[in-house]
Amino acid sequence: MRFGSLYRLTVTVLPMSGEVAVIEFESVSKTYPGHAAAVAEFSLVVPSHRSVVLVGSSGSGKSTLLRTVNRMVEPTSGRVLIDGEDVRERDPVALRRSIGYVLQHGGLLPHRSVLDNIATVPVLNGIAKREARTAASELLERVGLDPKLGRRYPGQLSGGQQQRVGVARALAADPEILLMDEPFGAVDPIMRRDLQEELLRLQAELHKTILFVTHDVDEAFLLGDEVVVLREGGVIAQRGTPAEILGAPADDFVRDFVGADRAERELSIMDIDGRAVAVDGSGRPVGVLAP
Amino acid sequence: MNWLTLNWPQVIELTRDHLLLSAPAIVLSVLLAVPIGRLAHRRPRLGGAVLGAAGLLYAIPALPLLIIIPVLFGIPLRSPATMIIALTVYGLALLVRTAADAFGSVDPRVREAAVAVGHSPLGVFWRVDLPLAVPVLLAGVRVVAVSTVSLVTIGALIGVPSLGTLLTDGFQRGIPAEVATGVIATMALALLFDALLIAAGRALTPWTAKRRERLLPRAETT
Ligand SMILES: Nc1ncnc2c1ncn2[C@@H]1O[C@H](COP(=O)(O)OP(=O)(O)OP(=O)(O)O)[C@@H](O)[C@H]1O
Numbered sequence: 424m425r426f427g428s429l430y431r432l433t434v435t436v437l438p439m440s441g442e443v444a445v446i447e448f449e450s451v452s453k454t455y456p457g458h459a460a461a462v463a464e465f466s467l468v469v470p471s472h473r474s475v476v477l478v479g480s481s482g483s484g485k486s487t488l489l490r491t492v493n494r495m496v497e498p499t500s501g502r503v504l505i506d507g508e509d510v511r512e513r514d515p516v517a518l519r520r521s522i523g524y525v526l527q528h529g530g531l532l533p534h535r536s537v538l539d540n541i542a543t544v545p546v547l548n549g550i551a552k553r554e555a556r557t558a559a560s561e562l563l564e565r566v567g568l569d570p571k572l573g574r575r576y577p578g579q580l581s582g583g584q585q586q587r588v589g590v591a592r593a594l595a596a597d598p599e600i601l602l603m604d605e606p607f608g609a610v611d612p613i614m615r616r617d618l619q620e621e622l623l624r625l626q627a628e629l630h631k632t633i634l635f636v637t638h639d640v641d642e643a644f645l646l647g648d649e650v651v652v653l654r655e656g657g658v659i660a661q662r663g664t665p666a667e668i669l670g671a672p673a674d675d676f677v678r679d680f681v682g683a684d685r686a687e688r689e690l691s692i693m694d695i696d697g698r699a700v701a702v703d704g705s706g707r708p709v710g711v712l713a714p
Numbered sequence: 715m716n717w718l719t720l721n722w723p724q725v726i727e728l729t730r731d732h733l734l735l736s737a738p739a740i741v742l743s744v745l746l747a748v749p750i751g752r753l754a755h756r757r758p759r760l761g762g763a764v765l766g767a768a769g770l771l772y773a774i775p776a777l778p779l780l781i782i783i784p785v786l787f788g789i790p791l792r793s794p795a796t797m798i799i800a801l802t803v804y805g806l807a808l809l810v811r812t813a814a815d816a817f818g819s820v821d822p823r824v825r826e827a828a829v830a831v832g833h834s835p836l837g838v839f840w841r842v843d844l845p846l847a848v849p850v851l852l853a854g855v856r857v858v859a860v861s862t863v864s865l866v867t868i869g870a871l872i873g874v875p876s877l878g879t880l881l882t883d884g885f886q887r888g889i890p891a892e893v894a895t896g897v898i899a900t901m902a903l904a905l906l907f908d909a910l911l912i913a914a915g916r917a918l919t920p921w922t923a924k925r926r927e928r929l930l931p932r933a934e935t936t
Pocket residue numbers: 455456458461479480481482483484485486487488527638
C-alpha cells in the first residue's frame with residue numbers, strides 16, 4: 424500500500440531469475456517438547472519486497488514463526504520455502520548469512536566494537552576487515568547514528584542506539600530478506616517513533632522483503648504493507664492491509680485487539696472556520712483534512 | 715647476601731630451568747583444560763564425571779605421581795618431561811572446573827544471537843565463546859600459574875634442577891642465605907607470571923568495565 428509505486432518499479436527492474444525473496448509458510452506447526460502447540464498449521468506468503476507484520480500478544484508464537492525462516496527453529500511439521508526452495512535444503516549457516524535478522528533482545532556481541540558488530544556477516548563471508556569496517560561506518564550513518572560511536576562497545580550505547588546498530592548489522596550483507604523481531608521493543612515511545620520513521624525511510628530506499636514482528640498494533644499498521652493478526656497458538660485471526668483490518672475486523676477478537684472501537688480510532692469531522700478538523704471519539708482534535 | 719654475590723650465575727641458571735619447567739606446564743594445562751572444560755560445559759552429564767575425576771587428580775601425592783609418570787610414559791625419572799607432566803596434571807586438576815565455569819559464564823542469548831546471524835559452530839567457539847570466557851578463565855589461569863611456579867621446587871627431590879635446588883641444597887649444607895634466595899626468587903617468579911597474566915587479560919578484554927571509563931571520554935573527543 425505504502426510503497427506501491429516503488430514496488431512495481433522494483434519488479435520491472437529485477438531479472439526474471441525467480442530470485443525475488445518470497446517467503447512461503449506451508450502449514451507450519453511447532454510444538455516444543457512438553458508444551459502446547461506454539462504454532463499450528465500456519466500458512467502465509469510474504470510477497471517479494473513488501474513488508475508483512477505479524478502482530479499478536481505475548482506468547483502467540485510470533486518469534487517461533489520468524490525463526491523457522493532462518494532455521495533457528497525447526498518446524499514440527501510443514502515447510503518454509505524461500506523462492507520455492509525448502510529452507511531445510513539449505514545449509515543453515517549460509518542461509519542465516521543470507522538473511523538479515525534483528526533480534527528481539529538486540530543480540531549484539533558485547534566484546535566487539537559497534538563497527539565490528541555491524542561488519543560481522545561481511546567479515547564471516549570473507550570480506551577484508553578494513554573494507555567491511557568502512558562500509559559499516561556508512562551504515563551507521565544510514566541508521567541515523569554518529570559514526571564516532573563505531574569504536575564503542577555495545578555496553579556503552581543506549582538501548583535505542585543498540586537497536587539501531589542491530590538494524591545496521593542486519594543490513595550489512597545487503598540481504599534480500601529482513602526478519603525483525605520486535606526490533607524497537609526496548610525503547611521509549613518517542614525514540615520508537617523515530618526508529619519506525621527511519622525504517623520506513625530505509626524501506627523506501629532499499630525495498631527488502633520484510634517479515635516484522637510486534638505486539639503493538641499501531642506499529643503494525645504503520646509499518647506493514649500487510650498485517651497478520653495472530654491469536655494464541657500461532658493461529659491467524661485475520662490478514663489484510665491495515666485499512667482492511669481496521670475497516671472490517673473479522674471478529675470480536677480482532678476488533679478488540681486492534682482497538683477498532685477505541686475512542687481514538689473513531690474519527691469524525693468538525694467544521695472549524697471553514698477547515699475540516701478531524702476529532703476522535705473523545706472530541707480531541709487529531710488533524711486537519713487536506714483541502 | 716655474600717652467598718648471592720658469589721653464586722648469582724647459578725641462581726640465574728636455576729631461574730631459567732625453573733621457567734622452562736613451569737611455563738610449558740602452564741601452557742599445556744590451559745591448552746588441555748579449555749577443550750575439556752568446554753566439553754564438560756556442553757555435555758553436563760559426562761561433564762560431571764570429568765570434573766569429579768579432574769578434581770581428584772589434585773589429591774594424588776606428589777612423590778608417587780613423580781614415580782608413576784616415568785613408568786606410564788616410558789621416560790626417565792630425572793627428566794624435565796616428568797616434571798612438566800606432573801605439573802600439568804595438577805594444573806588440569808585446578809583449571810578444568812574453572813574452564814567449564816568460564817564457558818558457563820557466557821550469556822546463552824549472546825551465543826544464540828551469534829548462531830542466528832550466521833556463525834558456524836567453530837566460529838561461535840573462536841569468535842564468541844572463547845573471548846567471552848577469558849575473564850573467568852584468566853582468574854583460574856592465575857591460580858594455576860602461581861601454584862605451578864611454587865610446585866616446580868619439589869622437582870629438586872628427584873634431582874630435576876630448579877630454584878628448588880637452592881632449597882634442598884641450602885638445607886643440607888645449612889646455608890640460610892641460599893634457602894632465602896630460593897624462596898624469594900620463586901615468589902618473584904610467581905609474581906612476574908601473575909603480572910604478565912593480568913596484563914594479558916587487560917589486552918584480551920578491552921570491553922570490560924574498567925577500560926570503559928577510560929575509553930568513553932576519548933570516544934567523545936575524537
Ligand atoms: N525454546 C522453547 N522451549 C519451550 N517453549 C518455548 C520455547 N520458545 C517458545 N516457547 C513457547 O512457545 C510459545 C510461543 O513463544 P514465542 O516466543 O514464539 O512467542 P512470541 O509471540 O514471540 O512472544 P513474545 O511477544 O513474548 O516475544 C510460548 O508459549 C512460549 O512459552
